Amino acid sequence: MSIFQLTKELKQPIYSKPITYSKARPAPFSQLQLHLPILEKNLFEGVIVAEYSLEGILRFAIPAEISGQYIVSLRDDKNNVLAGQANKAKPRVTEVLPWLLKTNEYEVPVMPVGYSLSIHAQTYRTAPGMIGNGMYWLVAILSAMTAWLLIGSWRHTRRRVQAQQALMAETNFRRAMENSILTGMRAMDLKGCITYVNAAFCQMTGWTESELVGRFPPFPYWPEEDIALLNSRLQKELDGNTSTNGLQVRVKRKDGNLFDARLYVSPLVDAVGKQTGWMTSMTDITEPTRIRQQLSAAHDRFTAVLEGLDASVSVAPLGSEELLFANKLYRKWFDPTTQGHLSLVMQAGLPRTTQSTSTELATVGADEDDSDPLAGFPIDDLQEIQSENAEIFLPDLGKWLEVRSRYLNWVDGRLAQIVIATDITPRRQAEEQAQAQAERAQTASRLITMGEMASSVAHELNQPLTAINNYCNGMVSRIKAKKLNEAELITALEKTAHQAQRAGQIIQRIRSFVKRSEPNRTLSSIPQLISEAVELAGIELRRRQVRLSQVIASRLPQVHVDPILIEQVLVNLMRNAAESIDSAQRPFARRQVELKVVPRTEQGVSVIEFSVTDTGSGLAPEVMERLFEAFFSTKAEGMGIGLNLCRSIVESHEGRMQAENLYNASQISGCRFSFWIPAR
Amino acid sequence: MSLIPKKGTVYVVDDDEAVRDSLQWLLEGKDYRVRCFDSAETFLSRYDAREVACLIVDIRMGGMSGLELQDKLIERKSPLPVVFITGHGDVPMAVDTMKKGAMDFIQKPFKEAELVPLVERMLEHAKDAFADHQQAASRDALMSKLTTREAQVLERIVAGRLNKQIADDLGISIKTVEAHRANIMEKLNANTVADLLKTALGQNAAKA
Numbered sequence: 001m002s003i004f005q006l007t008k009e010l011k012q013p014i015y016s017k018p019i020t021y022s023k024a025r026p027a028p029f030s031q032l033q034l035h036l037p038i039l040e041k042n043l044f045e046g047v048i049v050a051e052y053s054l055e056g057i058l059r060f061a062i063p064a065e066i067s068g069q070y071i072v073s074l075r076d077d078k079n080n081v082l083a084g085q086a087n088k089a090k091p092r093v094t095e096v097l098p099w100l101l102k103t104n105e106y107e108v109p110v111m112p113v114g115y116s117l118s119i120h121a122q123t124y125r126t127a128p129g130m131i132g133n134g135m136y137w138l139v140a141i142l143s144a145m146t147a148w149l150l151i152g153s154w155r156h157t158r159r160r161v162q163a164q165q166a167l168m169a170e171t172n173f174r175r176a177m178e179n180s181i182l183t184g185m186r187a188m189d190l191k192g193c194i195t196y197v198n199a200a201f202c203q204m205t206g207w208t209e210s211e212l213v214g215r216f217p218p219f220p221y222w223p224e225e226d227i228a229l230l231n232s233r234l235q236k237e238l239d240g241n242t243s244t245n246g247l248q249v250r251v252k253r254k255d256g257n258l259f260d261a262r263l264y265v266s267p268l269v270d271a272v273g274k275q276t277g278w279m280t281s282m283t284d285i286t287e288p289t290r291i292r293q294q295l296s297a298a299h300d301r302f303t304a305v306l307e308g309l310d311a312s313v314s315v316a317p318l319g320s321e322e323l324l325f326a327n328k329l330y331r332k333w334f335d336p337t338t339q340g341h342l343s344l345v346m347q348a349g350l351p352r353t354t355q356s357t358s359t360e361l362a363t364v365g366a367d368e369d370d371s372d373p374l375a376g377f378p379i380d381d382l383q384e385i386q387s388e389n390a391e392i393f394l395p396d397l398g399k400w401l402e403v404r405s406r407y408l409n410w411v412d413g414r415l416a417q418i419v420i421a422t423d424i425t426p427r428r429q430a431e432e433q434a435q436a437q438a439e440r441a442q443t444a445s446r447l448i449t450m451g452e453m454a455s456s457v458a459h460e461l462n463q464p465l466t467a468i469n470n471y472c473n474g475m476v477s478r479i480k481a482k483k484l485n486e487a488e489l490i491t492a493l494e495k496t497a498h499q500a501q502r503a504g505q506i507i508q509r510i511r512s513f514v515k516r517s518e519p520n521r522t523l524s525s526i527p528q529l530i531s532e533a534v535e536l537a538g539i540e541l542r543r544r545q546v547r548l549s550q551v552i553a554s555r556l557p558q559v560h561v562d563p564i565l566i567e568q569v570l571v572n573l574m575r576n577a578a579e580s581i582d583s584a585q586r587p588f589a590r591r592q593v594e595l596k597v598v599p600r601t602e603q604g605v606s607v608i609e610f611s612v613t614d615t616g617s618g619l620a621p622e623v624m625e626r627l628f629e630a631f632f633s634t635k636a637e638g639m640g641i642g643l644n645l646c647r648s649i650v651e652s653h654e655g656r657m658q659a660e661n662l663y664n665a666s667q668i669s670g671c672r673f674s675f676w677i678p679a680r
Numbered sequence: 681m682s683l684i685p686k687k688g689t690v691y692v693v694d695d696d697e698a699v700r701d702s703l704q705w706l707l708e709g710k711d712y713r714v715r716c717f718d719s720a721e722t723f724l725s726r727y728d729a730r731e732v733a734c735l736i737v738d739i740r741m742g743g744m745s746g747l748e749l750q751d752k753l754i755e756r757k758s759p760l761p762v763v764f765i766t767g768h769g770d771v772p773m774a775v776d777t778m779k780k781g782a783m784d785f786i787q788k789p790f791k792e793a794e795l796v797p798l799v800e801r802m803l804e805h806a807k808d809a810f811a812d813h814q815q816a817a818s819r820d821a822l823m824s825k826l827t828t829r830e831a832q833v834l835e836r837i838v839a840g841r842l843n844k845q846i847a848d849d850l851g852i853s854i855k856t857v858e859a860h861r862a863n864i865m866e867k868l869n870a871n872t873v874a875d876l877l878k879t880a881l882g883q884n885a886a887k888a
Contacts, residue, residue, distance in 0.1 A: 459740070459767040463696045466789040470702030473792040474709040481709070492705060499698050543767075545742050588743055 007035040008044050018054060018074075018082050018117065030054045030074075030082040054083035070106075070121040077116030084120075184261075184282035187268055192217050192238055195277060204261070204284055206254030223252040237265050237278060248285070259286045311422040314341040317414045324410055330421075333397055344419050348390035348403040391424065400428040438648065439519060445645045446514050446568055453575070456543040460506055464499035471496040509535055513567065524563040526556040526597060526608060533567040534595065537574035541593065546578040551596040557679045559608060561653055566610075566677070569646045569657075570595070573612040573673045576642070579635075580616025580671060590615045602676055607655070611674035618661040618668035627659055650675040688803040689713040689733035693723045693749065694765065695741040699788075703736065710796055720744035724752055732810045734761045734802035739770055739777065739785070747773065750780055757816075759809035761802040765790075819879055825867045833860040837873070838880045 003016045016033040032052040038045040054074050062072050073084030106121045178185065184201030188194055197212045205212075205221040212219070217234050218227045226249070233247060246264040253259065261282045268277040306313055312330035316323050316338045323338045334340025390403050401421040410416040450457065471492050478484035513536055530552060541548050577593040594613040599606060619627065626632045628647045650657040655677035662670040690712045694700040697718070704714040717723035720737070721744055727733075735753075739746040746764050753760055764785040766774045774785035783802050786794055826834065829850070836846045843861070847854045870876040 462767050462788040463699055467696075467698035467702035469789040469792075470699070470706040473790075474702070474706040477706070477709040477792070495698070495701065495705075499702070502698070542742070543740065545740060545745065547742065588745075 003033065003035050004047055007037050007047055011037050011039060011042070011044060013037065018076060020080075020082060032057075058083045066121075070123050073120045073122075074110075075107075075118050075120045077118075081120075082117070182284070184284075186212075186280045186282065187277055188238075188280070189277040190238065190275070192234060194219070201282060204253075204259075204282065205251060221251050221253070223250050223258055226250055237280075240267070251282070259284055260289050261285060311420050312340075313418065313420050314338075314344075315408075315410065315416050315418045316341045317410060317416045318407075324416055333421075341417075341419055344392070344401070344403050344421055345405065345417065347392045347394070348405065348419075391428070398425075399423050400425045435519075438652075441645060442565060442568065442649065443514070445572075445642060446564075449568070449572060449575070449642070450510055450514050453540050456540045457506070457510060459543050460539040461503055464503040464506075467499040468496050468503075471499070506539070513564065513571070519562055520564075521560055521562050523558045524561050524566075525558055527552060529561075529563040529567050530570065530595070530597060532563070533570035533574070536567070537571045537578070540575045541578045544578045544582045544591075545588065546581050546591045546593055548574070549592060549594045551594065551598070553598045556597065556599060556608060559677060559679055561677060565649045566653070569649050569675065570610065570612070572642050572646050573610075576673070577612050577614030577616065577671075580614050580618075582616075584615075584617040586615055599679060600676070602656075606679050607676040608679045609674055609676040611672055613662065613670055613672040615670040618671045619659060624659065624661070628657070646675075650677065653677045687711050687713075687800075688806070689715060689731055690799055690803075691715050691717065691723060691727060691733055691735045691760075692737075693717045693720055693735065693741070693746070694738040695719060695743070696738070699738070699765075703790075706790075706792065706795070707799065710799075712799060720746070720749035720752075723749065729756070729758060729760075732803070732806050734763065734783075734799060734806050736763050736765060736799075739764045739766045739773055747777060750777055750782060754780065757813070759806065759813035761805045761809060763798055763802060822868050822879065826864060830860050830864050830867070833857060834864050834876075834880055837861065837864075838877060 003014055007014045013034055013036045016035065018030045018032050020028060020030040022028040030053075032054055034050040034052065036048040036050065038048060058072060058074055066072065071085050074082045076082055105123070107118050108121075109116070109118045179199040181198075182200055184204045185196070185198040186194060186201050187196035194212050194215050197209050202209055202212070207220055212221075217231060222230050230249060233249070246262045248260060248262050250258050251261045262285045264281045264283075266279050267275045268279045270276045307328045309327060309329065312333050313325070313327040314323060314330045314334075315325040321338050323336065323341065326334075326336055326341075330336075330340065334343075391400060392403055393400050400423070402424045403419060403421045405417055405419045408416055408418055475484065475489065475492050478488070509532065513532075530550070534548065534550065538548065574593055574595065581591050581593065592615055594611075596609075596611045596613070598609055600609050601607070602609075623634055628643050632644075633642075647657045655675055657673070657675035659671065659673045661668050662672055687710075690707050692700055692703050692707075692714055694703070694716075695718055700716045700718065704716050707714045715727070715733075717726065720741060723735075723737075724744075737746045737749055744752075750762055753762065762777070762782045764774055764777050764782055766785050766787050774782075777785060783805065784798055786798065823831075832850060833846055836849060841849070843854050843857045847857045850857075865871070865876060868876060868879050870879060
């Protein structure tokens with residue numbers, strides 16, 4: 001036996017390896033042998049063998065309280081259980097959570113060393129595992145819940161912050177809104193104590209928030225004289241008797257000014273629906289009140305003006321018998337029906353008719369569309385301001401009326417026609433009178449012209465008369481001397497007759513010039529009227545030894561004028577020119593009047609311009625200013641109607657007249673009178 | 681025209697053709713020679729200054745007027761008698777012409793009974809005037825031969841100053857004065873001082 005040998009050699013007690021009797025019955029068991037050498041004088045004598053039962057050791061060596069708690073086993077180096085119980089079937093949980101294993105399994109190596117025996121103690125799986133697991137899971141669940149709560153609370157916090165921010169933004173927005181609105185807001189509790197005022201309210205009243213909040217009535221912005229009234233009103237308010245239209249009150253500013261305000265009251269309700277007070281909004285209505293008053297005053301004025309107008313004003317929609325508006329005069333002149341309106345429109349031949357005639361003209365040859373529901377309506381844009389004037393005579397009223405009409409969109413959107421008829425009877429009469437007067441003046445002026453030209457005319461007539469006289473005397477003396485042959489006599493007689501005709505022509509021309517005639521506008525040939533005028537003016541020009549040069553454009557159109565009147569203007573201008581030259585005592589070379597007639601364009605209208613240029617000493621500035629004034633004359637015996645009349649004649653022909661000095665360097669070298677009349 | 685000798689020449693200046701022509705007809709019927717001009721300018725450039733004639737001129741004319749024509753003639757020392765034809769209202773002008781030496785003025789229309797005697801009178805006057813004019817012209821011709829110094833001397837002789845005084849006046853010697861005097865007498869064809877005075881004074885008179 002090796003152990004025996006070993007013991008013998010070593011002379012020391014040696015433990016054997018555990019010996020397992022695995023086939024022993026009823027159960028396999030293990031034994032441990034101890035070999036104790038018997039020594040005699042240090043000589044090996046023999047061995048005492050002691051056998052230990054491992055099972056027994058365990059049973060007796062381990063106290064019961066330990067073995068009650070632990071599964072104790074003795075194991076060899078290969079972890080084979082030699083003695084005791086083994087619990088090798090490990091719970092699954094311990095496999096999943098192996099760190100728990102170490103906590104309930106202990107291994108202690110035991111002697112003799114070298115045989116790798118170890119006592120293995122394992123706590124009982126049953127009781128301690130259940131509690132431990134239960135605790136573990138509890139802790140785990142609690143931890144999870146805690147984490148969940150943490151997350152939840154974090155989220156909640158975040159939402160709260162967001163909500164807070166939103167609330168802040170909203171509050172700021174409200175505040176800004178509240179500050180920006182012009183309506184004053186005031187909140188009162190149920191006792192009437194001011195709990196809140198907004199910026200606008202403070203601004204309106206001039207009191208600060210701190211001065212107002214906490215005040216009981218009477219409030220400082222109440223005017224003293226209204227306190228009683230306002231108190232009763234407030235009481236009503238507090239009782240809940242508020243009108244939805246609000247109240248109009250007077251409010252006193254801190255500086256003492258009063259203004260009108262409108263108050264609207266609504267109950268203030270808290271979160272649970274209980275009324276906590278009253279919210280009042282206040283609007284400054286001073287401006288609106290003023291505007292309304294002004295508007296109403298304007299309306300009154302407008303009505304007063306329309307009513308007081310000395311023209312009849314009526315508005316009626318097209319194609320209806322309804323009279324939309326008629327002023328007093330209309331009602332006076334006509335019945336308050338559309339009859340008058342329509343008759344005015346008809347008689348005046350207002351846009352409808354004029355328009356339709358022009359349409360007819362425009363559509364000559366084209367089929368007329370009778371089915372057009374708008375036939376007769378103006379074709380142009382109806383909104384366009386188009387007003388037509390017509391002067392008509394109403395025999396019923398015995399009045400001349402000037403009728404103006406235009407289309408307008410009535411307030412209800414209907415197309416209506418407004419007709420304004422003005423009584424122009426006095427004007428008409430005055431015009432007629434003025435017309436007659438003007439005609440008389442023109443005739444008178446021509447007479448005066450001729451009167452002033454009398455000496456020139458006499459001179460002019462003297463020429464043919466002298467000639468006739470001479471011829472006759474010559475004939476007489478020749479006949480007396482009997483030395484007159486027939487041919488000579490005939491020549492002389494012919495010459496005499498010619499001179500008599502010449503004299504007759506002069507008289508005829510003067511007569512036709514002076515003769516009073518009705519205004520007679522005809523298409524006149526310019527060269528013809530010029531030659532008439534030149535002949536007449538020539539009388540004066542010759543007497544004053546002034547030459548006349550004419551520049552007449554060829555192919556002048558005919559003009560629609562009263563030839564006598566235009567002649568009158570030309571004669572006057574040429575006479576004046578000659579006089580001016582005469583009084584300037586120009587030498588013969590410079591005694592020249594130029595008459596120029598040319599077509600040209602004046603502001604897009606083609607006109608014929610007549611100009612008479614003299615070489616006199618021009619017009620002094622003060623004369624220039626008053627040149628066309630009536631009764632202004634530079635001539636000692638002048639009446640001052642010549643040029644004034646000339647201008648009115650020209651203007652009555654829709655022309656213009658002007659005068660200008662001509663300069664040679666700084667020296668006035670003459671004067672130019674010109675006028676133009678439209679060519680058509 | 682008839683061959684009857686003419687009584688004299690009448691110039692007619694008028695810018696009116698009919699008046700001119702009829703006047704010619706009238707005067708020719710009275711056997712005057714008539715020359716017509718339509719303007720003063722034509723007349724001045726065309727008329728024969730040597731011819732004994734008279735002038736009938738319209739006071740108003742285009743171009744040079746009758747008054748201006750009269751001035752020109754005076755300038756030319758023309759002896760031509762002038763009559764103005766005036767129209768109505770030209771009397772103040774006519775008076776002016778009379779002051780300047782016009783014979784007369786006649787108003788249009790003319791009365792033959794006035795015109796013919798007037799022409800007659802003018803032609804009479806013209807004869808004398810032309811003779812005087814001739815004389816004056818010849819005197820002028822003589823006088824123009826004198827030198828400046830001789831003219832000065834003659835002036836003093838006419839003034840009745842003695843030779844000595846003349847010499848003093850002009851600062852020359854008496855001998856020189858005498859020499860000038862002799863030259864003057866010779867140039868003016870004067871034999872005596874009386875002749876000399878006559879010639880010299882006639883000239884001065886004409887000048888005045």
